Amino acid sequence: MSINSEFIAFFILSVMAIGGAVFMINFTRVIHMALALAFTFLSIAGIYLQLHAEFLAVIQILIYTGAISILMLFGIMLTKNHEELKSSIAPWHAVLSFVGVAAFFGVLMWIIYQTPVISEPSDGEGWTILQLGERVFTEYVIPFELASILLLVALVGAVVLAKKEEK
Amino acid sequence: MVVTSYLALSAILFSIGLYGVLTKRNAVIVLFCIELMLNAANINFVAFSKFGLFPDLAGHIFTLFTITIAAAEAALGIAILIALYRHVETAEADQFKSLKG
Numbered sequence: 001m002s003i004n005s006e007f008i009a010f011f012i013l014s015v016m017a018i019g020g021a022v023f024m025i026n027f028t029r030v031i032h033m034a035l036a037l038a039f040t041f042l043s044i045a046g047i048y049l050q051l052h053a054e055f056l057a058v059i060q061i062l063i064y065t066g067a068i069s070i071l072m073l074f075g076i077m078l079t080k081n082h083e084e085l086k087s088s089i090a091p092w093h094a095v096l097s098f099v100g101v102a103a104f105f106g107v108l109m110w111i112i113y114q115t116p117v118i119s120e121p122s123d124g125e126g127w128t129i130l131q132l133g134e135r136v137f138t139e140y141v142i143p144f145e146l147a148s149i150l151l152l153v154a155l156v157g158a159v160v161l162a163k164k165e166e167k
Numbered sequence: 168m169v170v171t172s173y174l175a176l177s178a179i180l181f182s183i184g185l186y187g188v189l190t191k192r193n194a195v196i197v198l199f200c201i202e203l204m205l206n207a208a209n210i211n212f213v214a215f216s217k218f219g220l221f222p223d224l225a226g227h228i229f230t231l232f233t234i235t236i237a238a239a240e241a242a243l244g245i246a247i248l249i250a251l252y253r254h255v256e257t258a259e260a261d262q263f264k265s266l267k268g
Contacts, residue, residue, distance in 0.1 A: 079258035097189035122222030154239035158246035
Protein backbone atom coordinates (compact mmCIF):
# COMPACT_ATOMS: atom_id res chain seq x y z
CA MET A 1 0.00 0.00 0.00
CA SER A 2 1.53 3.28 -1.05
CA ILE A 3 1.87 6.08 1.46
CA ASN A 4 -0.09 9.06 0.25
CA SER A 5 -2.02 11.87 1.86
CA GLU A 6 -5.28 9.88 1.76
CA PHE A 7 -3.68 7.02 3.67
CA ILE A 8 -2.15 9.37 6.24
CA ALA A 9 -5.52 11.10 6.80
CA PHE A 10 -7.29 7.75 7.16
CA PHE A 11 -4.61 6.51 9.57
CA ILE A 12 -4.84 9.59 11.82
CA LEU A 13 -8.66 9.59 11.79
CA SER A 14 -8.95 5.89 12.57
CA VAL A 15 -6.38 6.12 15.38
CA MET A 16 -8.42 9.00 16.83
CA ALA A 17 -11.68 7.05 16.52
CA ILE A 18 -10.34 3.82 18.01
CA GLY A 19 -8.42 5.73 20.70
CA GLY A 20 -11.57 7.57 21.74
CA ALA A 21 -13.53 4.33 21.92
CA VAL A 22 -10.83 2.53 23.95
CA PHE A 23 -10.54 5.48 26.35
CA MET A 24 -14.33 5.42 26.70
CA ILE A 25 -14.16 1.80 27.85
CA ASN A 26 -11.26 2.42 30.23
CA PHE A 27 -12.11 5.75 31.91
CA THR A 28 -13.65 5.52 35.34
CA ARG A 29 -15.57 8.82 35.44
CA VAL A 30 -18.77 8.92 33.42
CA ILE A 31 -18.27 12.49 32.15
CA HIS A 32 -14.84 11.58 30.77
CA MET A 33 -16.45 8.65 28.97
CA ALA A 34 -18.99 10.99 27.35
CA LEU A 35 -16.26 13.35 26.15
CA ALA A 36 -14.16 10.46 24.76
CA LEU A 37 -17.15 9.18 22.83
CA ALA A 38 -17.88 12.68 21.43
CA PHE A 39 -14.27 12.67 20.17
CA THR A 40 -14.86 9.32 18.46
CA PHE A 41 -18.01 10.65 16.77
CA LEU A 42 -16.03 13.68 15.52
CA SER A 43 -13.38 11.39 13.98
CA ILE A 44 -16.08 9.34 12.27
CA ALA A 45 -17.32 12.59 10.69
CA GLY A 46 -13.80 12.96 9.26
CA ILE A 47 -14.01 9.42 7.87
CA TYR A 48 -17.28 10.37 6.14
CA LEU A 49 -15.57 13.41 4.59
CA GLN A 50 -12.92 11.09 3.18
CA LEU A 51 -15.64 8.91 1.65
CA HIS A 52 -17.21 11.83 -0.30
CA ALA A 53 -20.13 12.10 2.12
CA GLU A 54 -19.88 15.79 3.04
CA PHE A 55 -23.53 16.17 3.99
CA LEU A 56 -23.38 13.11 6.23
CA ALA A 57 -20.25 14.49 7.91
CA VAL A 58 -22.09 17.70 8.80
CA ILE A 59 -25.13 15.70 9.99
CA GLN A 60 -22.86 13.48 12.07
CA ILE A 61 -21.30 16.49 13.81
CA LEU A 62 -24.70 18.15 14.35
CA ILE A 63 -26.56 15.10 15.66
CA TYR A 64 -23.94 12.88 17.25
CA THR A 65 -21.26 15.22 18.57
CA GLY A 66 -23.86 17.89 19.26
CA ALA A 67 -27.27 16.55 20.17
CA ILE A 68 -26.70 12.99 21.37
CA SER A 69 -23.63 13.85 23.46
CA ILE A 70 -25.51 16.67 25.19
CA LEU A 71 -28.53 14.40 25.71
CA MET A 72 -26.29 11.80 27.30
CA LEU A 73 -24.70 14.47 29.52
CA PHE A 74 -28.22 15.34 30.69
CA GLY A 75 -28.85 11.68 31.36
CA ILE A 76 -25.64 11.45 33.36
CA MET A 77 -26.34 14.57 35.39
CA LEU A 78 -29.99 13.79 36.14
CA THR A 79 -29.09 10.39 37.55
CA LYS A 80 -26.82 10.15 40.51
CA ASN A 81 -23.69 8.39 39.40
CA HIS A 82 -21.11 7.38 41.90
CA GLU A 83 -18.02 9.44 41.32
CA GLU A 84 -15.88 6.42 40.63
CA LEU A 85 -17.66 3.77 38.66
CA LYS A 86 -17.64 0.55 40.60
CA SER A 87 -16.10 -2.21 38.55
CA SER A 88 -17.87 -4.87 40.51
CA ILE A 89 -18.81 -7.18 37.71
CA ALA A 90 -17.42 -10.62 38.35
CA PRO A 91 -13.94 -11.14 36.84
CA TRP A 92 -15.06 -14.25 35.02
CA HIS A 93 -17.82 -12.17 33.39
CA ALA A 94 -15.29 -9.67 32.00
CA VAL A 95 -12.94 -12.44 30.82
CA LEU A 96 -15.78 -14.38 29.21
CA SER A 97 -17.08 -11.24 27.46
CA PHE A 98 -13.58 -10.42 26.22
CA VAL A 99 -13.05 -13.92 24.85
CA GLY A 100 -16.44 -13.89 23.13
CA VAL A 101 -15.91 -10.45 21.58
CA ALA A 102 -12.37 -11.38 20.49
CA ALA A 103 -13.68 -14.53 18.78
CA PHE A 104 -16.41 -12.49 17.06
CA PHE A 105 -13.84 -9.93 15.95
CA GLY A 106 -11.54 -12.66 14.63
CA VAL A 107 -14.32 -14.22 12.55
CA LEU A 108 -15.31 -10.78 11.23
CA MET A 109 -11.75 -9.88 10.19
CA TRP A 110 -11.26 -13.32 8.62
CA ILE A 111 -14.39 -12.85 6.52
CA ILE A 112 -13.39 -9.30 5.54
CA TYR A 113 -9.96 -10.36 4.35
CA GLN A 114 -11.24 -13.48 2.61
CA THR A 115 -13.75 -11.59 0.50
CA PRO A 116 -12.28 -10.57 -2.86
CA VAL A 117 -12.61 -6.90 -3.81
CA ILE A 118 -13.56 -6.73 -7.46
CA SER A 119 -15.00 -3.27 -7.97
CA GLU A 120 -13.26 0.04 -8.59
CA PRO A 121 -14.08 2.84 -6.15
CA SER A 122 -16.29 5.54 -7.53
CA ASP A 123 -14.84 9.05 -7.45
CA GLY A 124 -18.07 10.50 -6.12
CA GLU A 125 -18.62 12.48 -9.31
CA GLY A 126 -21.95 14.29 -9.13
CA TRP A 127 -22.74 13.21 -5.58
CA THR A 128 -24.09 16.53 -4.46
CA ILE A 129 -26.58 17.52 -1.81
CA LEU A 130 -28.94 18.37 -4.69
CA GLN A 131 -28.88 14.78 -5.94
CA LEU A 132 -29.23 13.44 -2.40
CA GLY A 133 -32.29 15.61 -1.82
CA GLU A 134 -33.85 14.54 -5.12
CA ARG A 135 -33.40 10.87 -4.23
CA VAL A 136 -34.81 11.35 -0.72
CA PHE A 137 -37.89 13.25 -1.89
CA THR A 138 -38.76 11.02 -4.85
CA GLU A 139 -37.55 7.45 -4.39
CA TYR A 140 -37.44 7.42 -0.59
CA VAL A 141 -40.33 9.74 0.21
CA ILE A 142 -42.39 7.13 2.10
CA PRO A 143 -39.54 6.16 4.48
CA PHE A 144 -38.92 9.89 4.91
CA GLU A 145 -42.51 10.52 6.00
CA LEU A 146 -42.42 7.43 8.24
CA ALA A 147 -39.26 8.80 9.86
CA SER A 148 -41.05 12.06 10.61
CA ILE A 149 -43.93 10.15 12.25
CA LEU A 150 -41.42 8.08 14.21
CA LEU A 151 -39.71 11.24 15.48
CA LEU A 152 -43.07 12.69 16.54
CA VAL A 153 -44.01 9.49 18.39
CA ALA A 154 -40.58 9.38 20.04
CA LEU A 155 -40.93 13.03 21.10
CA VAL A 156 -44.35 12.46 22.68
CA GLY A 157 -43.24 9.17 24.22
CA ALA A 158 -40.13 10.67 25.77
CA VAL A 159 -42.13 13.53 27.30
CA VAL A 160 -44.77 11.16 28.71
CA LEU A 161 -42.16 8.77 30.10
CA ALA A 162 -39.94 11.38 31.73
CA LYS A 163 -42.85 13.45 33.12
CA LYS A 164 -43.20 13.40 36.88
CA GLU A 165 -46.12 11.29 37.92
CA GLU A 166 -48.80 13.10 39.87
CA LYS A 167 -49.54 11.47 43.13
CA MET B 168 -7.35 3.23 0.01
CA VAL B 169 -9.17 -0.08 -0.26
CA VAL B 170 -12.54 -0.97 1.19
CA THR B 171 -11.04 -3.50 3.62
CA SER B 172 -9.43 -0.71 5.68
CA TYR B 173 -12.80 0.91 6.27
CA LEU B 174 -14.43 -2.44 7.02
CA ALA B 175 -11.66 -3.27 9.50
CA LEU B 176 -12.07 0.10 11.27
CA SER B 177 -15.80 -0.51 11.47
CA ALA B 178 -15.27 -4.04 12.84
CA ILE B 179 -12.90 -2.72 15.54
CA LEU B 180 -15.37 -0.01 16.63
CA PHE B 181 -18.26 -2.51 16.65
CA SER B 182 -16.28 -4.96 18.80
CA ILE B 183 -15.33 -2.25 21.30
CA GLY B 184 -19.00 -1.25 21.52
CA LEU B 185 -20.08 -4.87 21.99
CA TYR B 186 -17.53 -5.36 24.78
CA GLY B 187 -18.81 -2.21 26.48
CA VAL B 188 -22.43 -3.37 26.28
CA LEU B 189 -21.50 -6.72 27.77
CA THR B 190 -19.36 -5.46 30.67
CA LYS B 191 -20.55 -1.99 31.73
CA ARG B 192 -23.11 -1.68 34.49
CA ASN B 193 -24.13 1.95 34.13
CA ALA B 194 -27.15 2.16 31.83
CA VAL B 195 -26.02 5.50 30.29
CA ILE B 196 -22.73 3.92 29.24
CA VAL B 197 -24.56 0.94 27.77
CA LEU B 198 -26.58 3.39 25.64
CA PHE B 199 -23.30 5.05 24.60
CA CYS B 200 -21.87 1.73 23.47
CA ILE B 201 -25.00 0.99 21.42
CA GLU B 202 -24.54 4.35 19.66
CA LEU B 203 -20.95 3.36 18.91
CA MET B 204 -22.12 0.09 17.33
CA LEU B 205 -24.68 1.95 15.19
CA ASN B 206 -21.93 4.30 14.02
CA ALA B 207 -19.76 1.35 13.03
CA ALA B 208 -22.61 0.03 10.88
CA ASN B 209 -22.99 3.49 9.31
CA ILE B 210 -19.32 3.51 8.28
CA ASN B 211 -19.96 0.24 6.43
CA PHE B 212 -22.94 1.74 4.60
CA VAL B 213 -20.97 4.78 3.45
CA ALA B 214 -17.90 2.71 2.52
CA PHE B 215 -19.95 0.36 0.35
CA SER B 216 -21.70 3.36 -1.14
CA LYS B 217 -18.32 4.36 -2.57
CA PHE B 218 -16.56 1.01 -3.03
CA GLY B 219 -19.45 -1.34 -3.72
CA LEU B 220 -20.04 -3.22 -6.96
CA PHE B 221 -22.58 -0.57 -7.99
CA PRO B 222 -21.54 2.72 -6.36
CA ASP B 223 -24.67 4.61 -5.48
CA LEU B 224 -26.01 7.32 -3.19
CA ALA B 225 -28.43 4.87 -1.55
CA GLY B 226 -25.86 4.10 1.17
CA HIS B 227 -25.82 7.76 2.19
CA ILE B 228 -29.63 7.84 2.35
CA PHE B 229 -29.75 4.69 4.49
CA THR B 230 -27.20 6.25 6.83
CA LEU B 231 -29.39 9.35 7.13
CA PHE B 232 -32.32 7.17 8.19
CA THR B 233 -30.14 5.22 10.64
CA ILE B 234 -28.99 8.46 12.27
CA THR B 235 -32.64 9.56 12.60
CA ILE B 236 -33.65 6.28 14.25
CA ALA B 237 -30.59 6.38 16.52
CA ALA B 238 -31.48 9.88 17.71
CA ALA B 239 -35.05 8.79 18.53
CA GLU B 240 -33.70 5.71 20.28
CA ALA B 241 -31.28 7.72 22.40
CA ALA B 242 -34.01 10.15 23.47
CA LEU B 243 -36.37 7.33 24.45
CA GLY B 244 -33.57 5.44 26.20
CA ILE B 245 -32.73 8.45 28.36
CA ALA B 246 -36.44 9.01 29.12
CA ILE B 247 -36.92 5.39 30.23
CA LEU B 248 -33.72 5.62 32.26
CA ILE B 249 -34.93 8.73 34.10
CA ALA B 250 -38.35 7.17 34.75
CA LEU B 251 -36.67 4.06 36.15
CA TYR B 252 -34.25 6.13 38.18
CA ARG B 253 -37.17 7.85 39.86
CA HIS B 254 -38.42 4.46 41.08
CA VAL B 255 -35.30 2.52 41.99
CA GLU B 256 -32.82 5.38 42.69
CA THR B 257 -30.02 3.84 40.69
CA ALA B 258 -28.69 4.00 37.14
CA GLU B 259 -27.06 0.59 37.15
CA ALA B 260 -28.55 -1.75 34.64
CA ASP B 261 -28.36 -4.90 36.75
CA GLN B 262 -30.43 -3.31 39.51
CA PHE B 263 -33.45 -3.02 37.24
CA LYS B 264 -35.19 -6.24 38.15
CA SER B 265 -38.84 -5.42 37.82
CA LEU B 266 -40.92 -3.92 35.01
CA LYS B 267 -43.55 -2.78 37.48
CA GLY B 268 -42.98 0.62 39.08
